[in-house]
Amino acid sequence: MSIQTILQDLKTLKKITTQPHRILAETIISATTTTTTTTLPTVLSTLTPHTVKLILTDPHIKTPKCLSLFTIITQNPSLIPFNIHIEHYATLICRLIQSKRFQEAKNLVNSLANDQNLRYYVPVPVDVPVDVPVDQCFNSRIVSKLFNLMFKVYSDVQKFDAGLETLEYMRNNGIVISESMCLVYLIGLMRSGRFGLCLAVLDRMMDSGVNVSVYTLTVVVDGLCKNGEIRSARELVERGMRKGVGPNVVTFNTLVDACCKRWEFEELEVVLELMAKGGVERNSDTYKFLIDGFLNGGKVADAERVIAEMCDKGLNAEIHLWNAVVVKYCKLGKMECAFKVFDNMVARSVVPNAETYRVLVSGICGIGEMGAAKELAEKLQRKGRV
Numbered sequence: 001m002s003i004q005t006i007l008q009d010l011k012t013l014k015k016i017t018t019q020p021h022r023i024l025a026e027t028i029i030s031a032t033t034t035t036t037t038t039t040l041p042t043v044l045s046t047l048t049p050h051t052v053k054l055i056l057t058d059p060h061i062k063t064p065k066c067l068s069l070f071t072i073i074t075q076n077p078s079l080i081p082f083n084i085h086i087e088h089y090a091t092l093i094c095r096l097i098q099s100k101r102f103q104e105a106k107n108l109v110n111s112l113a114n115d116q117n118l119r120y121y122v123p124v125p126v127d128v129p130v131d132v133p134v135d136q137c138f139n140s141r142i143v144s145k146l147f148n149l150m151f152k153v154y155s156d157v158q159k160f161d162a163g164l165e166t167l168e169y170m171r172n173n174g175i176v177i178s179e180s181m182c183l184v185y186l187i188g189l190m191r192s193g194r195f196g197l198c199l200a201v202l203d204r205m206m207d208s209g210v211n212v213s214v215y216t217l218t219v220v221v222d223g224l225c226k227n228g229e230i231r232s233a234r235e236l237v238e239r240g241m242r243k244g245v246g247p248n249v250v251t252f253n254t255l256v257d258a259c260c261k262r263w264e265f266e267e268l269e270v271v272l273e274l275m276a277k278g279g280v281e282r283n284s285d286t287y288k289f290l291i292d293g294f295l296n297g298g299k300v301a302d303a304e305r306v307i308a309e310m311c312d313k314g315l316n317a318e319i320h321l322w323n324a325v326v327v328k329y330c331k332l333g334k335m336e337c338a339f340k341v342f343d344n345m346v347a348r349s350v351v352p353n354a355e356t357y358r359v360l361v362s363g364i365c366g367i368g369e370m371g372a373a374k375e376l377a378e379k380l381q382r383k384g385r386v
Contacts, residue, residue, distance in 0.1 A: 021054040025061055025069055032072060040072075044079040052084070056091045063099045066092060067108075074111070090146060097145045105146075109153045141176075148178040155185040158192060164201065177210050183219065190223035198223070199236060206243045218251040225258035230267055233258070234274065241278055252278075253285050260293020268293070284315050291321055300328045304341060311348050323356050330363030338363055 024043065031040040052073065056066050070092050074084060089108065096105035147170050154163035163185055170177050182205055189198040202220055206212050217240050224233035234255055237247050252275045259268035275282070287310040294303035304325050310317045322345045329338035338360060345352060 019058075021051050022058065022061065024051060025055050025065070028069055028072060029065065040076070041079045044073065044076055045081060047073070047080050047082075049082055049085055049088075052088055053091065056088060056095065063095050063101065066095060067101075067104060093149070094143065094146050097149070106149060106153065109149050110157070144176040144178075147175050148181045151178075152181045152184050155181075155188040158188060160185070160189060160192070160194065160197065164197070167201070167204075171204070171208050177205070177208070179205075179211055179213060179216060182210065183216050186216070186220055187223070190220070190227070193227075195224060195227060195229060195232070199232065202236070203239065206240065206245055212240070212245050214246065214248050214251060217245050217247060218254060221247075221251055222254050225254055228262070230255065230258050230262065230264055234267065234271055238274065241274075247278060247280065249280050249283050249286065252280055253283075253289060256286055256293075257289045260289050260297075263293070263297045265293075265297065265299070282313075284310070287315065287317075288321070291324065295324055295328050300325065300332070300334075300337075303328070304337075304344075308344065311350075317348075317350065319350060319353055319356070322350060323353075323359060326356060326363075327359050330359055333363075335360075335363050 024046065027043050028040070031043050052070075055061060055069060061069075070088070073080060077084070089111075093105050093108050096102070096108065147166060151163055151166050151170070154160070154166060167177065167182075167185075169175075182201070186198050186202060189195070189201070198220060202212070202216075217237070221233045221237060224230070224236065237251060237255070240247060252271065255271045256268065256275075259265070259271060287306055290306045291303045291310075294300070294306065307317050307321055307325060310321075322341065325341050326338050329335070329341065342352065342356065342360065345356075
């Protein structure tokens with residue numbers, strides 16, 4: 001290394017260590033470790049918004065020290081002659097994220113979200129025509145993490161309006177939106193009963209090109225169904241299909257189950273037609289929901305038809321499903337229909353169990369045919385069926 005190079009390095013080092021904002025940063029840190037009560041107020045009174053910005057964006061001041069300085073400043077708001085700006089928070093949070101200090105970044109975002117004196121919806125006050133400094137100091141990935149983290153925190157503290165404005169800012173400025181953070185927001189909205197806003201946000205996500213997965217769609221459909229908003233859930237699925245967010249069998253089963261539990265059979269027909277239109281095949285759970293719903297809703301013939309369709313498609317129709325249909329017919333006194341189901345079951349190689357025979361004997365007794373019931377019971381006993 002030449003003498004000139006060494007001299008140049010020394011000049012550079014001197015320049016780095018003698019920058020006024022760096023000296024001020026060291027003075028503030030030192031003031032907190034002394035017993036003098038006047039030093040810290042005096043030093044903090046000399047700060048300006050620009051000086052704070054220089055400190056937070058200076059790569060020669062390490063991130064932990066920046067965090068310590070910012071903590072001192074924010075804990076002593078009466079000692080500084082200005083209000084901390086949102087851009088100061090944003091710059092430090094970005095530095096923390098860039099340094100992979102994610103928990104500290106989240107803690108700072110929490111402080112930001114709960115500061116009522118800040119306009120925290122956008123990176124800078126909307127009436128100040130200045131560039132966002134974080135865009136100049138950090139790449140788009142870091143900025144995206146910042147805003148998505150802010151979005152999540154607003155959801156956690158139920159500041160949904162602030163979260164919505166953050167989402168809109170991200171959309172309008174081309175900042176990548178995380179689907180997982182949006183899901184947290186949507187779940188929070190549903191838990192708070194704000195289903196209308198939840199639907200509006202999900203529609204905006206789909207319209208904005210956010211990669212909305214079938215999982216997110218199904219979670220929202222499930223929330224709507226549990227709140228009794230079955231039609232809204234189905235209409236959401238229809239819009240999703242038009243916008244390229246294809247539902248799967250779990251999505252449709254959620255709708256089928258909700259319709260069956262509430263005996264919304266007209267809506268159920270629409271859902272089943274939509275399922276067929278979307279090319280989604282029914283599975284065993286679909287048929288079980290249908291059978292249970294039809295039986296509880298008094299549509300025993302429909303339940304019988306569905307269980308036969310289930311078998312025709314090669315799905316395993318368990319014995320308890322057949323027994324449930326037999327029980328319903330027996331309770332209605334329709335023994336001819338009950339034995340018809342029994343014959344159909346045997347013809348499909350489904351082996352009746354003791355419960356099947358017990359129900360049939362009980363059904364015969366129920367219509368007053370005691371002799372026939374006794375004869376059947378004795379016959380079954382000889383065959384070892386009961």
